[in-house]
Amino acid sequence: MSHIEPVIRSARDTDADAIAKLHAESWRSTARGLMSDHYLDEEVHAERRSLWRARLGSGESQYLTLVAVQRDGLHGFICFKLRADSRWGTLLDNLHVDPELCGRGLGEALMKVGVAQVEQATPGQPMHLLVFAANLGARRFYRRLGGIESGEVELALPEGDRSAQAIRIAWPAPVLLQAA
DSSP, rough: OOSSSOOOEEEGGGGGGHHHHHHHHHHHHHTTTTTTTHIIIIIIHHHHHHHHHHHHHHTOOOEEEEEEEEEEEEEEEEEEEEETTTTTTEEEEEEEOOOTTTTTHHHHHHHHHHHHHHHHTTTTTOOEEEEETOOOOHHHHHHHHHHEEEEEEEEOOOSSSEEEEEEEEEEEESSSOOOO
């Protein structure tokens, strides 16, 4: 990625393959040991491609997905499931940044733009996410943005009968992000 700031825009169905590739790369770098090596090395890209093609191709309004792009490609994305839970509100379903660019502010920029759009679509709703308990860097990132760790849950993994411990991180309504 060059020094030019990326453009954050709504995802299009034509972004599905690039989102899937980034999602797979991100999991390969952060979920090794939680997900099987076989899944991460052999199956994750095709499985994520199928998911993102279906999600972006369906036009479902319950999902809000944004991408960060530059001339040289897609470098991050964020996806919210609106009104996902009556208690916890909107689900921040995915936030992934090119692993080589982590720590440079792109995740925070995606959060700020995304939360502003979520607030327009579902005013006054709380927000939450589930993050692998072992992903300490992500947990620190969300806490810096004002997220509150609100208990552990067992999270089903996409590869079948496996699960992992996850932490629910929540923001009360209205969602106000702190500066990281």
